[in-house]
Amino acid sequence: MAEQEAAKITDTNQAEAEVAELQRLNSLPFASSAMGYIKRTGPGLLQSAMTLGAGSAAASVIAGASFGYKLLWVQPVAMFLGVMMLGALSNVVLTTGERPYKSFGREIGKWLVVLWALGTIMSSIIWHFPQYGLAASAARDLGAMQGIVSVPPDVTAANAVLEEAQKTNDESQINAASDQLSLAKKETSALGLGFTDSGLLLSFGIGLLILCVNIVTTFNYGGDSRGVRLYEWFLRGCIALIVIMFGIVVLAKIDVVAADIGEIFKGFIGWYGIPNLWNTDGTMNNSTVTQVLGMLGAAVGINMxxxxxxxxxKKGWGKDHKKLARWDLGMTMFLPFVxxxxxxxxxxxxxxxxDGADVVNTTIKPLGAAKALGGVLxxxxxxxxxxxxxxxMTCGAISTHMVVCGFTFCEMFGLKQTKTRFRLFALVPAIGILGVVSSLPIWFPVAASAVCFTMLPIAYFAFLIMNNKRSYIGDAVGSGWTRVAFNIILVIALAVATIGSGIKIYGNVIKKLLPEKEATAAAVEADTKPLPIE
Structure with a gap:
């Protein structure tokens, strides 16, 4: 009993000391306070790691391969809008200190929070599969460079035929190529999955390695404050690895980057807007618009x-941490993502x-980009x-999917979050390891897309309402022109999320449920299913 009282006194003293330090930092200029803020960041890291996964990789590859530097502005704008909406959410939560599942259910409606949680769980499980699929594809590619044959030649050839057929959008050609690929897998590969024995070994090897690493780190997050810090440093390591790896590729062509610096700057400021917006006959180029709006509306997922x-x-933040929370979103979520x-x-x-064509290339995948960059260094x-x-990228995303399931299941079932419960629920998405060799049945990603992309704008609308509900958060709603400006940004974010979600629903749900009325979906979004065999 005495030990518990002593622990409470220690926690209270530490909390008071942190608040005093934050008040000191808040009074300092940016440069002087930066290091103090960096030491205290954390929640933004989880968001950054979650969004930097297979979907972001595919979207960035397609954007760069299709339009060069011309769409560099899209991802910063998309994440800025997402950060603003999460900023509104943090204002509500840090003002009240209440758990949002309970408070939102009371203030807005229980049906909303149930769907919010359901969409979070579905997206975290379903979109777990493509993370493992991308990691396995990369591992098999590394093996191929060492002379390890992962895919039978007949399957590789059939894949190439299918990719060419998909470019035509001819349903009969695509169906014939798909049948050819299925036959090649069945006749020439281990278990009919399209891989050699070595391919299966590489796939499950990297999958199990990533799963084990993430179990250890995620279980740390479900523990005490020291475990949370260890987990956050793990995420910092993942993000640093990503930045270093892609940075090396770019720096290897520093002479080209230096020569193109003007074009890169134009890309960031949106000089070219949406390139190739109009067709030669005066009609709007739907594929380009869809690509841009889809990227704008999907930087933040419902599980985030x-x-x-x-x-x-979990960090114990409250009203005194609001400035730190804004700094955290900017420096550990927005900046790494951009x-x-x-x-x-x-x-x-x-x-x-x-290639300079400025035409959306939906057939290129991250693995294809890796092969194309083979000779850079x-x-x-x-x-x-x-x-x-x-x-x-996949390692960080997999980890955060596990963490969010640990939180969400406890909230949905009304259970007090204990270390054991958190860890058990965090293991639910681990079924996604099967994504290293297999795609999901079509109805899984269709159902996930229908729920998750529908819920995102609804959740955004709820955040907008709650951030302006004076009866709930009082003067924290803000005042004057800053409140007006902030709300205008939130409305824009809501509109963009609604349009982006509509595009995703159209491509991932409607086109798949009504194939006889729509062209066969040649461009399947990378964040809804595993990448095909390379």
């Missing part, structure tokens, strides 16, 4: 919106993947580094 407030509470996605886009241009070196960067 659930994870963020609980990661704030840096990594920009490096990938720039790599596509300086590495020669971009000498024979295959660029390819190795790019593959390692891809594996780093």
């Amino acid at each position: 919106t659930f994870l963020y407030p609980y990661s704030l509470l 840096l990594v996605t920009s490096l990938v886009i720039i790599a596509m241009k300086v590495g020669g993947v971009y 000498g024979e295959n070196a660029g390819r190795v580094i790019f593959d390692l960067g891809l594996i780093g």
Whole structure:
């Protein structure tokens, strides 16, 4: 009993000391306070790691391979809008200190928070599969460079035929090529999955390695404050690895980057807007618009919106941490995301993947980009580094998917979060390891897309309402022109998320449920299913 009382007194003293230090930092200029803030960041890291996964990799590869530097502005704008919405959410949570599942259910409606949690769980499990799929593809590519045959030649040839057929959008050609690929897998590969024995070994080897690493780190997060710090340093390591790997690829062509610095700057400020917006007949180029709006609306996922407030509470943050929370979102969520996605886009241009056509290339995958960058640092070196960067991206995303499930299940079931419960629920998405060799049945990603992309704008709308509900958060709603400006940004973010979600639902749900009325989906979004066999 005495030990418990002593622990409470120690925690209270530490909390008071931290608040005093934050008040001191808040009074200092940015440069003087930066290091103090860096030491205390954390929740933004989880968001950054979650969004820097297979989906971001594919979107950045497609953007760079299709338009060079011209879409460099899209990802910063998309993440800025997402950060602003999470900023509104942090204002609500840090003002009240309440767990959002309970408070939002009371203030807005229980049906909303149930769907919010359901969408979070579905997205974290379903989109776990493509993370492992991308990591396994990168591992098999590394093996191929060592002469390890992962895919039978007949399957590789059939894959190439299918990719060419998909470019035509001819349903009969695509179906015939798909049948040819299925037959090749069945007749020439281990277990009919499209891989040799060595391919299966590499796939499950990297999958098990990543799973084991993430179990250890995620279980740390479910423990005490020391475990949380260890987990956050793990995420810092993942993000640093990603930045270093893609940065090396770009720096290897520093002469090209220096020569193109003007074009890179134009790309960041949106000089070219949406390139190739109009067709020669005067009609709008739907594929280009869809690519841009889809990127704008999908930088933040529904599971990120659930994870963020609980990661704030897990850190013990409150009203005095509001400035730190804003700093955290900017420096550990916005900055790493923009840096990594920009490096990938720039790599596509300086590495020669971009052909200057300014036409959306939905058939290129991150693995194809890695192969194309093989000679950037000498024979295959660029390819190795790019593959390692891809594996780093998936590792962080897999970890955060596990963390968010640990939180969400406890909230949905009304259970007090204990170390054991958190760890058990965190293991639920681990089924995604099967993504190293297999795609999901079509209805899984369709159902996930329908729920998750529908819920994102609804969740954004809820955050907008709660951040302006004076009866709940009082004067924290803000005042004057800053409140007006902030709300205008939130409305823009809501509109963009709604349009982006509509595009995703159209491509991932409607086109798949009504194939007879739509062209066969040649461009399947990378964040809804594993990448095909390389």
